[in-house]
Amino acid sequence: MTTTEEAPPVDPGPVRASRPSDTAVAVAVPTVLVALHLWVYGRWIVDDAGITMAYARSISSGLGPVLQPGAPISEGWSDPAWLALFVVARWLGLLDRGAWFGVPDLVAFPKVVAILCCAGIFLAFHRVAVRVSRNPLTTTMIAGTVTAAIPSFVIWAGSGLENPLLALAVVVLATRIATAAVDGDLLSTRVALQCAGLAALASLTRPDGAVYLAAYPLAVWLLASGAGRWRPAGLAVVVGIVPALLYEIWRIATFGELVPTTAVAKQQGITLGVDRPTDLVAAVGWPACLVVVAAIAVLAARRQVIAVELTRALSGLVLVLGLSVLAFSALAADWMAQARFATPVWPVAALVGTLAVGRVVGELGLDTRRPAVVLLVVGLVLSAAIWTGGALAFRARPTVSLCGVALTNGLAVSADADALGIRTGSFLGVDAGGVALSSRLRFIDLAGLTDPVIAHFWRARDMGGLRDHVFDVVRPTFMRLAESNGIAGPTGVVGDPRLLRDYVPLWSDAKDAKTWVRRDAVTTDEALRSAARSSTTLMDGIVARYTAAGPTGWTCPDALRPPPVGAAAAVIVGRSR
Numbered sequence: 001m002t003t004t005e006e007a008p009p010v011d012p013g014p015v016r017a018s019r020p021s022d023t024a025v026a027v028a029v030p031t032v033l034v035a036l037h038l039w040v041y042g043r044w045i046v047d048d049a050g051i052t053m054a055y056a057r058s059i060s061s062g063l064g065p066v067l068q069p070g071a072p073i074s075e076g077w078s079d080p081a082w083l084a085l086f087v088v089a090r091w092l093g094l095l096d097r098g099a100w101f102g103v104p105d106l107v108a109f110p111k112v113v114a115i116l117c118c119a120g121i122f123l124a125f126h127r128v129a130v131r132v133s134r135n136p137l138t139t140t141m142i143a144g145t146v147t148a149a150i151p152s153f154v155i156w157a158g159s160g161l162e163n164p165l166l167a168l169a170v171v172v173l174a175t176r177i178a179t180a181a182v183d184g185d186l187l188s189t190r191v192a193l194q195c196a197g198l199a200a201l202a203s204l205t206r207p208d209g210a211v212y213l214a215a216y217p218l219a220v221w222l223l224a225s226g227a228g229r230w231r232p233a234g235l236a237v238v239v240g241i242v243p244a245l246l247y248e249i250w251r252i253a254t255f256g257e258l259v260p261t262t263a264v265a266k267q268q269g270i271t272l273g274v275d276r277p278t279d280l281v282a283a284v285g286w287p288a289c290l291v292v293v294a295a296i297a298v299l300a301a302r303r304q305v306i307a308v309e310l311t312r313a314l315s316g317l318v319l320v321l322g323l324s325v326l327a328f329s330a331l332a333a334d335w336m337a338q339a340r341f342a343t344p345v346w347p348v349a350a351l352v353g354t355l356a357v358g359r360v361v362g363e364l365g366l367d368t369r370r371p372a373v374v375l376l377v378v379g380l381v382l383s384a385a386i387w388t389g390g391a392l393a394f395r396a397r398p399t400v401s402l403c404g405v406a407l408t409n410g411l412a413v414s415a416d417a418d419a420l421g422i423r424t425g426s427f428l429g430v431d432a433g434g435v436a437l438s439s440r441l442r443f444i445d446l447a448g449l450t451d452p453v454i455a456h457f458w459r460a461r462d463m464g465g466l467r468d469h470v471f472d473v474v475r476p477t478f479m480r481l482a483e484s485n486g487i488a489g490p491t492g493v494v495g496d497p498r499l500l501r502d503y504v505p506l507w508s509d510a511k512d513a514k515t516w517v518r519r520d521a522v523t524t525d526e527a528l529r530s531a532a533r534s535s536t537t538l539m540d541g542i543v544a545r546y547t548a549a550g551p552t553g554w555t556c557p558d559a560l561r562p563p564p565v566g567a568a569a570a571v572i573v574g575r576s577r
Helices: 020-040 047-060 080-091 105-132 136-149 151-157 163-183 189-205 207-223 227-255 261-265 277-284 286-301 308-330 345-363 366-396 402-419 432-438 452-460 463-474 497-502 525-549 568-576
Strands: 426-429 442-445 478-482 503-508 513-518
Touching: 020 105, 020 136, 020 151, 020 366, 047 080, 047 105, 047 402, 047 432, 080 163, 080 189, 105 136, 105 151, 105 163, 105 308, 105 345, 136 151, 136 345, 151 163, 151 345, 151 366, 163 189, 163 207, 163 308, 163 345, 189 207, 189 227, 207 227, 207 308, 261 452, 277 286, 277 308, 277 366, 286 308, 286 345, 286 366, 308 345, 345 366, 402 426, 402 432, 402 478, 402 513, 402 525, 402 568, 426 432, 426 463, 432 442, 452 463, 463 497, 497 503, 503 525, 513 525, 525 568
Parallel strands: 426 442, 426 478
Antiparallel strands: 478 513, 503 513
């Protein structure tokens, strides 16, 4: 229950009543805009999402935490809450079963979940707006529209990765702190438990989400007073940590590791790069950032005359925004485009910016308001130009797609095995998702994301040991590698003399990608030549189809399954007709 030492509730006079129809419109309009923005990127799903889908298939089928049937157990995911959602969805027949009205469910399900998460985000916006805004409908729609216009947010929300769930948890946490601060019940047990649950969800959605366990205690320290305030803060910390602690105990008991295999392979640690926030400014545009920062500064300077409910709400929101930026800065820079680790930053920043700028502009005199509005419009136009350029660039060249990997690495190499009469074997490559879902060959992840042994070579930076492991222990039947690849190149596998000793090339493209097959798996030279011809024909067809459909198309079967022996080429050719 609320202590008497907490700041009293504000006068409810400024709170604006909201009709259900206003709420529906405020949430629906930006949600539709997100859906339309998602349409720009077509049926693209990033290949890394396929890794979680593959583990969900194995777990839901009773095989345990394995990438493929028969593979050793490994924690090749870093998003247990998102994985759990996929497992339940597969049990219910919503994922990895076929198509929804002609759209593969591997595409439809994560994108629909993303849209629903965005609707929840905008509803949370509205709950704050009705307490602190003179026009909650307009405030919610503006903040939601800005969020829906940011490519970095929409791209990764609809990528198939855990980003929308993390963004929802963080935004609801931020707005719950803000509304509780306004309503005067920040120290209530109910609010403490709600914030703890949301922080726990964030921490189990992605490792950097653990930073939000500090959100409620910091809010209590900032916005409440009295010795009694630490009781709910301590409760929130304990309740929030327990789920992550239980998961950590299970991880150690199951995998013998303190962190997931992905973190081992990436040598992930806390970097706290001071220059990382500049990536966020570049993604939005410095004029818009400058306007928002200036508005917050004005409100801070005039906090004695600004409505207390807005001050308290913004304090809670800015606190969580700061934690989001901290989480982004703590992660090493990612090679993928459009700042995929920044997803929670954008909606919280959009709400903060809308509230702050809206209040400052609203309090300006007429003579001052006009030039201020002009400057605001100019900043938005410049940001819109940046966003449009980013969206078009990503559409033209999206990050590695699940379908593309399934076709070129999963099904195509399976067809190579069919052509050579190889019924079982293994395949070494760098993109795990599409292969794990579509190939009967056991995938060996050169990146180490799903392979604990290789992951430890990466952590130790022992590329010599990794090459020995590949050529002398694993001895994969096939390899698909490119020396220019950021993973394959540093390992030195392509330049190792054992490659030419033990393998023969089967296919290559105009760049430097090649498919290699073990010499002892080839029965005759004629069989090799025949398989090479069929491999080239299939790959040419895949490339032609990819070019015709565009990089955001889906030219794969609706359901990605390892085809029966001898059927991989038929699956590829049949899909192209």
